[in-house]
Amino acid sequence: MDFKISKINHEDLDDLMEVNNLSFNIPWSKESFEAEINNKLAHYFVAHVDDKAIGFGGMWLIIDEGHITNIAVHPDYRGSSIGDSILKTMLDYCISKNITAITLEVRASNTIAQNLYTKHGFVTEGIRKKYYEDNSEDAILMWRRW
Structure with missing residues (x-):
């Protein structure tokens, strides 16, 4: 499958909202994504097939550390190495x-x-007990260091 990864832009938002809503139990609002586009600490990458955004990954970079906020791929495109490529792009950008x-x-x-x-x-370095609001599920805390 041919896809391209680029930085996010406002034209991607409607497609990303679809991916977001299909991927997360507590999806972000469109206003949250708009705020992230304007946030100087935030860096988002989008996978496109033709002119459609079908996946994204976002992170904040603060001084010399990053925090991945979300990665999602439209269900119709999962299993096609898109998430893998988005993450690799994000890590290369960090480097x-x-x-x-x-x-x-x-x-x-x-x-x-x-x-x-x-x-x-990435390696597991901890657990955040009852981290997720929708079902009180634990979060695994993972780090990658260079």
Whole structure:
């Protein structure tokens, strides 16, 4: 499958809202995404097939550390290495910006995402008990350091 990854822009928002709403139990609002586009600490990358945004990944970079806020791929395109490519793009961007470590939280039940992060050098370093508001599920805290 041919897809391209680029920085987010306002034209992507409607497509990203669809991906967001299909991917998360507590999806972000369109206003939250608009705020992230204007946030100087936030960096978002979008996967496109033709002119449609079908996946995204976002992170905040603060001094020399990063925090992944979310990664999602439209259900129709999962299993096509798109999430893997988005994450790789994000990590390469971190390296180019001299980021020395990056962290994230992932649902304890989301083993597919945990396996993706492990594949890219993240290690589990803790648990945030009852982190998720919708069901009080624990979050696995993962880090990657260079």
